[in-house]
Amino acid sequence: MTRKIAKTYGILLLDVDGTLLDFNESERQGISRVLTRYGFPASEELLSRYHDVNEQFWQAFGRGELTKQELLDTRFTIFFRMLGKDVDGPEAEGIYREFLDGSAILIPGALETCRYLSGKYDCYVVTNGTSDTQYKRLALSGLDRYMKDVFVSEDTGSQKPQKEYFEYCFSRIFPECPEIGEAEKRQILIVGDSLHSDMLGGNYAGIDTCWVNPEGLAAGEVHIDYEIQNVAELQKLL
Numbered sequence: 440m441t442r443k444i445a446k447t448y449g450i451l452l453l454d455v456d457g458t459l460l461d462f463n464e465s466e467r468q469g470i471s472r473v474l475t476r477y478g479f480p481a482s483e484e485l486l487s488r489y490h491d492v493n494e495q496f497w498q499a500f501g502r503g504e505l506t507k508q509e510l511l512d513t514r515f516t517i518f519f520r521m522l523g524k525d526v527d528g529p530e531a532e533g534i535y536r537e538f539l540d541g542s543a544i545l546i547p548g549a550l551e552t553c554r555y556l557s558g559k560y561d562c563y564v565v566t567n568g569t570s571d572t573q574y575k576r577l578a579l580s581g582l583d584r585y586m587k588d589v590f591v592s593e594d595t596g597s598q599k600p601q602k603e604y605f606e607y608c609f610s611r612i613f614p615e616c617p618e619i620g621e622a623e624k625r626q627i628l629i630v631g632d633s634l635h636s637d638m639l640g641g642n643y644a645g646i647d648t649c650w651v652n653p654e655g656l657a658a659g660e661v662h663i664d665y666e667i668q669n670v671a672e673l674q675k676l677l
Contacts, residue, residue, distance in 0.1 A: 548671030
């Protein structure tokens with residue numbers, strides 16, 4: 440049974456992919472389309488290999504080792520080169536992005552949960568996705584209507600889990616405060632499925648964390664304040 444949080448929050452920072460939207464399925468369908476376009480079967484093996492390559496690129500981006508544009512322009516070039524085929528990276532990205540822009544697969548209970556939460560809390564989106572894509576998907580899903588603001592890494596100049604990203608978010612949430620203190624941070628809870636981007640980011644920012652952990656993974660040294668299996672549990676937790 441999900442225990443009720445005794446602590447009072449006023450602000451929720453909500454991750455998108457893996458928390459509110461089923462990005463894995465959208466990605467799967469989009470990559471299948473790209474593979475087919477270049478003459479490869481959309482097999483489980485190739486989908487898994489792309490996932491591994493893509494994850495390495497996003498981790499490098501999170502560490503500040505490459506820019507977002509470099510990531511988008513080269514991930515498909517590297518992936519298909521591993522398969523023995525030279526492709527135009529930006530062209531492949533365009534095929535994938537066109538599909539992804541129109542894909543907004545809600546995780547069960549996400550829309551109802553955001554509707555419920557928005558009546559009690561100030562809800563904000565925090566995401567590392569590409570701006571145009573994320574705004575379109577939030578609008579298609581209907582999630583945008585329940586958010587006070589949306590913070591996409593591409594617009595902020597930094598990304599989760601970097602402290603600078605959260606400082607940008609705080610400056611927008613508390614425009615009257617040049618520098619927020621512990622009193623403001625105690626009002627905030629971040630909810631997300633990524634141990635690295637969301638939970639570690641919350642640790643860096645000095646705010647409480649709620650990990651959406653459907654697979655029951657171990658947190659290691661990352662501090663977690665609350666843990667749930669799916670976002671719908673927030674209605675009982677908060």
